[in-house]
Amino acid sequence: MKLNKLARSLALVGLCSQLAVAALAQQGDNNNTNASAEKIERVEVTGSSIKRVKDEGALPLEVVTATQMRNMGITSTDALLRQIGANAASAGSTVSSNTVFSTEGDRLGGGGNYANLRGLGATGTLILLDGRRLSNQGLSGGSVDLNAIPFEMIERVEILKDGASAIYGTDAIGGVINFILKKDYQGFSISGTSSVPTINSAGIQRKLSVAGGFGSLDKEGFNIMGSISGDNNAALRGIDRSWATGYNPSAFAVPDTTSSPGYANIIGATGTALSTTGTTIAGGGATQYTVLNGMALSGAGCNSVPFGVGQVPNITIIPGLGYSAANSTYRCGTDYARQYMMQAPQKDLSAVLRGTVALGKDATGFVEYVGSRVSNHGEYTPYQFSTTSGPTSAALTAAGSAAAAAQAAFAKYGGIPNTNGTSLGNYPVSGPYYQNLLAQYGAAQFDPTKPIAYRLRMNDWGYRTVDNVSTNQRLTLGVDGTWNDYDYKASISHGEAGGHTDMLNGFADTNKLIALLASGIYNPFLMPGQSQSPEAQAAIADSQVHGRLQSGKTTVDTGLASISGKAFTLPAGEADFAVGVEARKESYDFSGTQGYNCVSSFSLANLELANSVMGCTGNGSAPNSSRKIGAVYGELILPVTKMLELQLALRYDHYQEIGGTTNPKLAFKFTPMKDLLFRGSASTGFRAPTPQQLHLASVELASSGTSSFADPLKCPNPAADPTNPACQITNLVVNSGGNPNLKPEKSHQASLGVVFSPLDSLTASADYWEIHMKDRIHLLTYTQELQNYDVFASNFIRDDQGNLTSIQAGWINAGSSDTKGIDFTLTHNAKLLGGKLVTTGTATKMISDKEALINGQPMVQYVDQWKTDTLYQKWRTNISSTFSLNDWSTTLSVNYSSGYNDEDRTPYVGTNPAGTPVHRRIASYTTFNLFTTYTGIKNVTLTGGLVNMLDRQPPFTWHDPDYVIGAGYDPRVADPRGRTLQVSARYSF
Incomplete structure (x- = not known):
């Protein structure tokens, strides 16, 4: 049945060439005008430690080059993630997490930007910079904040849409995003970008970057290069957009x-x-x-x-x-939702400094420093x-x-x-x-x-505003080389990330x-x-209270060494191998809210607390902890026949405090004819809980300060008894924190795909994938406990009269999940009017995401359904066509995300308002971007265009904005800026 569905999907792709999807990684940069004349070289690509000839590979890998990003007007990692179909819409984007409270799953990551491949969460996606790890965000300690990536120095981004625990480590369950920086840079360049919404000036974004380098590695034996970039994003609030309102009674939306x-x-x-x-x-x-x-x-x-x-x-x-x-x-x-900030004021500063030296004929050594600082003003409504x-x-x-x-x-x-x-x-x-x-x-x-x-x-005190400051830096020393038929590399690196939150106003x-x-x-x-x-x-x-609310720091020290090359000869060809070791030490230290006591009510106990502050969000501390991880891995590529190639990989990781795990991977590539390739893989994964999830101290938090809720025991039917005090509880204390008894998440994943090229100018692929997970690590919220009272009744703390006094929440090992989908890709090259037209794109079709909150519960289908953290939309698609002629290049790109069912209002309405469906659809969202680049002036590159050129407003949603920030729209899906004029200029010499 699955294969029949897959065959039908593949036939659909063959008929519908409009489903243009991004060039295969094997295609390289399609903007080269003479790709056939490109020098054949052995390169290492994400997904394998073995250097291969370009255009080979058995795993689904998507590559986005700097040229492609410039042509599509992509100027940030946040914008890049919206172009990747495999990255699920989530509350981990900068827009979604810019409030005081941050996201449901990571309350300490305010203002951060996190990847979410396959919808497995930020901790299920491995982020690499030049194949090496960065420190996780300093406050949360959970995952890498993509704001730390020096965007202006990116040469390309490789997205491995396949589980890679057997090669890169246990936390690559959802896949890997590897940012590759420019190297061997010579000359000097200065560039700037300005993005201005056409509705009004609110939400302006500006960028400035300077880069330089000298020395030729081939001729002079060395190269020194560096860059520094700065971004400045202005605030965009709900009041700046007429459609951003939580009060629309005609559409049955009221705060x-x-x-x-x-x-x-x-x-x-x-x-x-x-x-x-x-x-x-x-x-x-x-x-x-x-x-x-x-x-x-x-x-x-x-x-x-x-x-x-x-x-x-x-x-x-x-x-x-x-x-x-x-x-x-x-x-x-x-209408407090209209007060929400849709784009936070943010300033980024990043720098790269790299020196490379030739160590003889076939080896190079390098030292590299990468650093960033991000200041994000998180904001929430007056308390x-x-x-x-x-x-x-x-x-x-x-x-x-x-x-x-x-x-x-x-x-x-x-x-x-x-x-x-x-x-x-x-x-x-x-x-x-x-x-x-x-x-x-x-x-x-x-x-x-x-x-x-x-x-x-407390309007007279103003918006509750905090300054979230995140720093991230990494120093790496390494060597790459070739000896006879073997490639080797070794490196040591030290990374550290810091973060702090300061109260600015409203407390x-x-x-x-x-x-x-x-x-x-x-x-x-x-x-x-x-x-x-x-x-x-x-x-x-x-x-008013001003001061440091909390601070944190993470570090990661890593040593890597590997060797690869020819192992032995088989009748069908040479077998290649790779072996490697990794030693890593991770540490996490979070201060918690030490200088102040955050409270939400005027109880006598709260008055007696030292430095008691009304309206801030307190967090428990996490003790300074560290753990060591050691790993050894091996990989073998076997040409079984001229048409069949196998990739075998095995990795053993040992986590201090948690234990060891062995994860195998088997992949194949079958090429029955030159223009047809079948591929597939099967592997296991293992993700250890983060130090924050294990050790964060318990803290008392207030439930939502704007919503009331009913005691599920004393008020089972709120609509029938609205005057019952038990039906109108507000500001109940919620205890939340780490759980030292957490178990690791475990996964099994598999994929099966086909790549075909019916014409020399056309290549398409489709890859079916599925991921089964158990013991998923989940931040249990009081809302989920209210919805599953029978399961979590013991977490509801009551006094002698049976009245609710608090709810125990926090990190738990949830039940299992099954996620399935198909990735499509297509690229087409054609000559047109004396120029060249290149069409590329990617699309992900989500077939299913079934989850159980705890073991024993029925699996719930979340594809096409409203969810407060990750959205599993049926389709996420990007299409781009670039026409190049002489000094001109114009790109039209289309982003599409399918509609889904809005939040279930049954608990709110009790009985339907006349003629009002409790279940309604949120419309699909399609935007068009148009950009033109001109290079006819010596040393100058000019690019200009429109983001969302048709000024498509975000589709309306009546969701409760207490749990997904945004009034009348969903920030996980839509860009609230509207039509935006973007111009950039680069001068190089």
């Missing part, structure tokens, strides 16, 4: 939020002016409203302030989350809290010296005592901004002799904050056009 950006929502609470039973409003009938807002009551309207929206549509669109007439008719909300959770004044007094900081702050701001002993955070009756809703709006059961409890979004000292709120100086009830008093503004500035 799940409980706070207002202006006038705070007055909420019902025991002992406050508005009791938990609520109040009737003059002219409002018999309904007793439990949440009131002056903007909604006065007729000014919730939308009279920036980002303000009414909550009335929530009553019918998402009643399953507890919205009702009583708590939403006069409540204002925030929100409810004052009902604060301690009483009596309790604070009783705390004595333990709450000295709060007492001092309270005195500093001239606090007005709460003689009735209610929460300090509530607005005092004697405060100058007290709202008497009985007198103002006829709130009959409103008691103006009591303080007011309210829910506030408040908890004691100063609660004292300021209780003093009455701060006005939480601003109407449109009003602003805080100078005294309040000074107090807000005084309460």
